[in-house]
Amino acid sequence: MNNTKKKILFIINNLSCGGAENALVSLLQVFDYQKYDVDLLLMKSEGVFLKKLPKEVQLLPAPKEIPFFDMSFKTAVLRSLATFRWDIILARLVYLFYARNEPVPTIKDQKLWRAMRICLPKLPQKYDVSISFLENIPNCYNVDKVTSTKKIAFIRNDYEKLGMDPELDRPYFKQLTALLTVSKSCEAILQRLFSDLPIQIGTMQSVFSLETIKVMAAEPIQEDFSGHTIVSVGRLDPQKGFDLAIKACSLLVQKGYAVKWYILGEGNLRNELQNQINNLQLTDHFFLIGAKENPYPYLQKASIYAQTSRFEGKSRATEEAKILQKIILATNFPTVSDQLTHLENGYIVDLNEEAIAEGII
Known part of the structure; x- marks a missing residue:
C-alpha cells in the first residue's frame, strides 16, 4: 500500500434512490484511488446504489445501535436489556422526553441525534478528511464520532425551507472546516445564517458523467x-x-x-x-x-x-x-x-x- 495516500471518509444515511445518494456514488466512480484510500459509512447498509460502489471503496459496518431507534420503545428496551445495553435504554428515554412533542420532522431529527450520540461509539480509524454528504445525522456523526484533520459537511437543500433550527446546528457547524451546499442560492442562505462562524461556506457542483x-x-x-x-x-x-x-x-x-x-x-x-x-x-x-x-x-x-x-x-x-x-x-x-x-x-x-x-x- 502507498503510505502517502490520503485517507478519506464519506458518511451518508443509506444508498437509496435519491439525489444525494446518486451524487455520492457518481463522485466515488471518478475518484483517483491511486491517491486516496476511501471508506464509506452508511447509517444503514441498504439502497439500490450499493451495487454501483467502486470496488476500491471500503464499506464500513453500519452502527449496530441505529435499528434500536426504528423499534417501538418497548421492543428497544427489551432487546437492550437482553444485551445489557443500558446506554441504548438511556438514549431512548432521552429521545422520548426531548423530542416526542416536536412537530417539525427535520428538528425532530436534529433532536434525535442528541439521544443517539449517547450510545453510538466513536469510529476507531483516523482520517485526513471526513465528509458527511447529507444534513442532520450524518453531519452530527461526523462532528461527534469521527477523528479527522479536516471535517466537511453538506446541506443539500434550501436550509430555511427544510425547517431546521439553526441554533441546534450552530455548535456543530462551528467545529467544521467547511460547510458546503449545492447551489449559490442555498449558499447565500447559509452565509446569512452562519457568517459569524470561523468556517468556509461554499458551493460544490455535483459530478455527472454525460x-x-x-x-x-x-x-x-x-x-x-x-x-x-x-x-x-x-x-x-x-x-x-x-x-x-x-x-x-x-x-x-x-x-x-x-x-x-x-x-x-x-x-x-x-x-x-x-x-x-x-x-x-x-x-x-x-x-x-x-x-x-x-x-x-x-x-x-x-x-x-x-x-x-x-x-x-x-x-x-x-x-x-x-x-x-x-x-x-x-x-x-x-x-x-x-x-x-x-x-x-x-x-x-x-x-x-x-x-x-x-x-x-
Missing part, C-alpha cells in the same frame, strides 16, 4: 411510453409536490388528455398518494413505479420531465433531464432559477395544480 447517462438511457424498460408521457423523480415526500402532480393529472384527464404520469421514487407517502390516485380514478394515468436503479431510460422516453417541488437545493434529476435534452416543466420554487430560465431551457409555473396542468398543456 457519456454514462447517455449509454444507460438506451436500456429498455417494460412500461408503455407511447402517447403523452410525463416523468418525475424524487422521494415520496411532501417536499416533492406529488400531491399537486396527481391533482394536475386529474385536471388533464378531465380536459380529455390521454396522459400517463410516472413517478420514480419511494417514501413514506406511498399509501397516501396511492389513495389519492385511487380516489381521483387515475389508476390508468398516474403510476408510482418505485425507485429505479437506472432512471435514465424513463427520462429519455418521456415527453416531459416535471419537477413539481415545493422547494429544492439543486435537483439532480432536473440536471439529468437537461443532459438528455428533455422538455422540462418546473414549479417556481425559491431556487429554481439556479437551474432553469423560463422559456429558455425550461417552463416555470406557479406552485399549484392548475398552473402545472396548464404548463403541461
Whole structure:
C-alpha cells in the first residue's frame, strides 16, 4: 500500500434512490484511488446504489445501535436489556422526553441525534478528511464520532425551507472546516445564517458523467411510453409536490388528455398518494413505479420531465433531464432559477395544480 495516500471518509444515511445518494456514488466512480484510500459509512447498509460502489471503496459496518431507534420503545428496551445495553435504554428515554412533542420532522431529527450520540461509539480509524454528504445525522456523526484533520459537511437543500433550527446546528457547524451546499442560492442562505462562524461556506457542483447517462438511457424498460408521457423523480415526500402532480393529472384527464404520469421514487407517502390516485380514478394515468436503479431510460422516453417541488437545493434529476435534452416543466420554487430560465431551457409555473396542468398543456 502507498503510505502517502490520503485517507478519506464519506458518511451518508443509506444508498437509496435519491439525489444525494446518486451524487455520492457518481463522485466515488471518478475518484483517483491511486491517491486516496476511501471508506464509506452508511447509517444503514441498504439502497439500490450499493451495487454501483467502486470496488476500491471500503464499506464500513453500519452502527449496530441505529435499528434500536426504528423499534417501538418497548421492543428497544427489551432487546437492550437482553444485551445489557443500558446506554441504548438511556438514549431512548432521552429521545422520548426531548423530542416526542416536536412537530417539525427535520428538528425532530436534529433532536434525535442528541439521544443517539449517547450510545453510538466513536469510529476507531483516523482520517485526513471526513465528509458527511447529507444534513442532520450524518453531519452530527461526523462532528461527534469521527477523528479527522479536516471535517466537511453538506446541506443539500434550501436550509430555511427544510425547517431546521439553526441554533441546534450552530455548535456543530462551528467545529467544521467547511460547510458546503449545492447551489449559490442555498449558499447565500447559509452565509446569512452562519457568517459569524470561523468556517468556509461554499458551493460544490455535483459530478455527472454525460457519456454514462447517455449509454444507460438506451436500456429498455417494460412500461408503455407511447402517447403523452410525463416523468418525475424524487422521494415520496411532501417536499416533492406529488400531491399537486396527481391533482394536475386529474385536471388533464378531465380536459380529455390521454396522459400517463410516472413517478420514480419511494417514501413514506406511498399509501397516501396511492389513495389519492385511487380516489381521483387515475389508476390508468398516474403510476408510482418505485425507485429505479437506472432512471435514465424513463427520462429519455418521456415527453416531459416535471419537477413539481415545493422547494429544492439543486435537483439532480432536473440536471439529468437537461443532459438528455428533455422538455422540462418546473414549479417556481425559491431556487429554481439556479437551474432553469423560463422559456429558455425550461417552463416555470406557479406552485399549484392548475398552473402545472396548464404548463403541461
